[in-house]
Amino acid sequence: MQIADNAVVAIHYTLTDDAGTTxxxxxxxxxxxxYLHGHGNxxxxxxxxxxxxxxxxxLNVTVAPEEGYGERHDALIQTVPREAFEGxxxxxxxxxxxxxxxxxxxLFTITxxxxxxxxxxxxxxxxxxxxxxxxxxxxxxxASAEELSHGHVHGPDGxxx
Ligand code: ZN
Numbered sequence: 001m002q003i004a005d006n007a008v009v010a011i012h013y014t015l016t017d018d019a020g021t022t023x024x025x026x027x028x029x030x031x032x033x034x035y036l037h038g039h040g041n042x043x044x045x046x047x048x049x050x051x052x053x054x055x056x057x058x059l060n061v062t063v064a065p066e067e068g069y070g071e072r073h074d075a076l077i078q079t080v081p082r083e084a085f086e087g088x089x090x091x092x093x094x095x096x097x098x099x100x101x102x103x104x105x106x107l108f109t110i111t112x113x114x115x116x117x118x119x120x121x122x123x124x125x126x127x128x129x130x131x132x133x134x135x136x137x138x139x140x141x142x143a144s145a146e147e148l149s150h151g152h153v154h155g156p157d158g159x160x161x
Contacts, residue, residue: 003037016131017129
């Protein structure tokens with residue numbers, strides 16, 4: 001069967017950046033990634049490239065930032081006082097936390113701590129990056145009614161609940 005909306009798709013993938021550095025790979029986890037096609041489970045640029053493909057197909061997909069994790073926005077990089085992290089014993093670079101913004105909840109990463117000043121970055125770590133996917137489609141099947149109503153895949157490769 002061909003990949004179309006409401007198909008459950010399992011893929012092995014390796015994601016690299018422009019320099020060829022591997023950022024993420026399903027091969028390390030042995031299990032492929034399973035997702036429900038047409039429900040925004042994966043980034044738009046990868047999802048649209050998979051339409052019409054079938055199990056056994058291999059492809060390379062290059063995804064521009066606007067079809068991936070978006071452009072970087074300098075306005076999402078802010079310096080806030082240490083006191084903003086009330087109740088946190090240690091404020092260290094690399095820590096992530098969720099904060100309310102005008103556009104809803106957003107994940108921020110602490111990028112720098114200098115004295116009382118803490119720099120936080122609300123950009124996705126892959127914002128602004130061109131993404132290169134090496135994909136192998138391992139399975140395509142019909143979704144169950146329950147999977148469709150939940151908008152995600154159940155089973156060994158998907159949600160357990
Ligand atoms: Zn579910």
